[in-house]
Amino acid sequence: MISKNRIAFLRALQQKKNRREQGLFVAEGTKTVLELLHSPLRCSYIAATAEWWKGKRLPRTITADSDTADEKEMERISSLSTAPDVLAVFEIPVHTFAPADVLHGYTLAADGIRDPGNLGTLIRIADWFGISRILCSADTAEVWNPKTVQATMGSLARVQTAEVDLPAFLQQVRQASSGTLPVFGTFLEGDSVFATRFPANGIIVIGSESHGIGEAVKNVVSQRITIPSFSTGQGAESLNAGVAAGIICAEMRRQTLVK
Secondary structure, three states: OOOHHHHHHHHHOOOHHHHHHHOEEEEEOHHHHHHHHOOOOOEEEEEEOHHHHOOOOOOOOOOOEEEEOOHHHHHHHOOOOOOOOEEEEEEOOOOOOOHHHHOOOEEEEEEOOOOHHHHHHHHHHHHHOOOOEEEEOOOOOOOOOHHHHHHHOOHHHOOEEEEOOHHHHHHHHHHHOOOOOOEEEEEEEEEEHHHOOOOOOEEEEEEEOOOEOOHHHHOOOOEEEEOOOOOOOOOOOOOOHHHHHHHHHHHHHHHHHHO
């Protein structure tokens, strides 16, 4: 049984200001919770149904507080439309990147991605394609929003994210690399992604769903790329940010793994 004070605390963590004050975020659902329990992230609390606890072998010794909850209690503490069998609270990790940290390998940058689900998908795509860093502009959705966490399906365990002043940071990166590190930006017009040469290292900037890449970031993009449309009719105006990132990352990996 979960105490009233605990329920109030868990519900408060659905708000960004409370997550920031407490340095905690909530993960829900078996896959996401178990993925994060396999990671170095520190778990401070778990609530789960009796059925979930039966026969569950946790990936490591958990010293967190825990409760066995019934269906009604899980509904009260969950942010999902359908309450999960398990909910856990983790400490928010603090990651910082210096310009030198992104000179090797690939980094994704999210510029103004407002939808938490799209940001979560972007994190999951980064994980799939072996990209361990994501830079988030100040106007991008919060990584620890419950909808973002849910959409990552546990990929937060393997991808580090940091909020930065994106235009300034990218400018510093270009200076640190003497202009040799490419900063690819996704646009409706540009070089076809299938005709673009991707070197071993670089940064790929994904713009917002409705406005694309902001003016300040456009100024530090070294190469504009686009995903050509093969529609024979009027067709869609643009692609979802996550879909676009997946296509670009797939082409980038196809090239860099062949070399």
